Amino acid sequence: MEKKENISELREKLQEIYHLGSALQVLDWDSQVFMPPKGAAPRAATISNLSGILHEKFISKEFAALLKKAKANLDGKKMNDEESAIVRELWREYERQKKLPLAFVKEMSQACSEGHNVWIKAREKSDFKIFLPVLKKIVALKRKEAELVGFKKSPYDALLDTYEPYATSEDISMIFEDLKNFLVPFLKKIAKAKGKVDPNIIQGNFPTEQQKQFDVEVAKKIGFDFEAGRLDTSAHPFSTGFHPNDVRLTTRYRKHDLFDSFFGVIHETGHGLYNQGLSVEHFGTPLSEAISHGIHESQSRMWENNVARSKNFWKYFFPKLQSQFPEPFAKISFNDFYRAINNVRPSLIRVEADEVTYSLHIILRFEIEKELIEGSIEVEDLPKIWNAKMKEYLGIEVPNDAAGVLQDVHWSGGAIGYFPSYTLGNLYAAQFFNAAKRDLIDLEKEIAAGEFGHLREWLRQKIHIHGKMYSADGLVREVTGEPLTSQYFIDYLKEKYSGIYKL
Ligand code: ZN
Secondary structure, eight states, X not given: OXXXXXXXXXXXXXXXXXXXXXXXXXXXXXXXXXXXXXXXXXXXXHHHHHHHHHHHHHTOHHHHHHHHHHXXXXXXXXXXXXXXXXXXXXXXXXXXXXXXXXXXXXXXXHHHHHHHHHXXXXXXXXXXXXXXXXXXXXXXXXXXHHHHHOOSSOHHHHHHHHHSTTOOHHHHHHHHHHHHHHHHHHHHHHHTOSSOOOGGGGOOOOOHHHHHHHHXXXXXXXXXXXXXXXXXXXXXXXXEEEETTXXXXXXXXXXXXXXXXXXXXXXXXHHHHHXXXXXXXXTTSGGGSOSOHHHHHHHHHIIIIIITTSHHHHHHHHHHHHHHOHHHHXXXXXXXXXXXTTOOOOOSOGGGOOTTTHHHHXXXXXXXXXXXXXXXXXXXXXXXXXXXXXXXHHOOOXXXXXXXXXXXXXXXXXXXXXXXXXXXXXXXXXXXXXXXXXXXXXXXXXHHTXXXXXXXXXXHHHTGXXXXXXXXXXXXXXXXXXXXXXXXXXXXXXXXXXXXXXX
């Protein structure tokens, strides 16, 4: 009985921490969706205050004592699989947080909030030199963080671990290298292809309300539960979950391009389905938490790309789109439409990139930030290195810092080690989708008939419901029968775009 007592006490204490975490997420969501501008300063103070309380609770003597007892039982193999996973994950997090002294955490948080403000100005003026001193400070602190946390081979791994637990940059480098070796020549082939695509035919004049109606209709159809979630508007689209029964999505609308919000909503719906699919029973423990950013991203990208940019999907939805927006879609052929929404063009800005070029933007950032943390390149040299890699991978010249090295928010807020998750998401998505097609023999037909129930349930049972029971690597092996590889994503791109561009 002793061990049962132990974990149930631990779980109870943990609930307090998770409820506080949920409340913090509500405050953050509100600050991006509804908060008036003058609320920013007091909100930041409230959030920083409550975050402090949460941190203190987590590393308190009382909680540590419960956790240590549980850890001893775990090492003595006295626990079932679920309890083991809970304790394993909590211990990992506790070890990490304990290694970072409070003074260091405060210094980092100050540097990052200064970094964010300076980055906004630097980007406005398109001048990297303005950003340079504070970015140097952030990178120095991040190198220090890696030393404090500890690592086996590369200090970058200590930072990567925040987003991709258990992953190593060595494994990721190998997978990304394969992908890069395919993408660079493939992109050149597309650029020279005879089959041209006209992306402008799908532009028009689309009232916001009507766009929203269509987006919501599709999100419902693929299974997002609006009794347990909402869709709102924000400057930067995102999704968050306070509980599996309260999941929030946001988007923004562009008058002339309804696909900006449409694919954005489908993307966030993919994240939302993961959050709604987490365990209610285990809420307040790691068993009701997403495995990693990469696995989360695989859910959004599968729905956005593998499903919603496919021919089958539009066999069902194109007639609906045509009847809701006869101008311009009534006069466009299905084939021209399909090719237009899958247009490939090397471009400067990551968030506007298509499926083929997107990963090259990520590989570039991954290579740079890894070397930066390892100390083989210095912050001063970033614009030069950035621009050279853009030329080498995507074949384009960077005209200024705003359209180059200053475009992303991540580094300004200290999020170094985050970028690989986006491309890992594409790779996991392709591999999972391949396994889904193997398990659900009628999947393609179902998608063409607007039926998504089987796929959604498959994802829920295979991935969502387990929370952090498995590591990302363990999950991929469990679901697909092999470790992560870039091959499924490469095969998917080859087949799809050879058709579109008649290669
Ligand atoms: Zn995402």
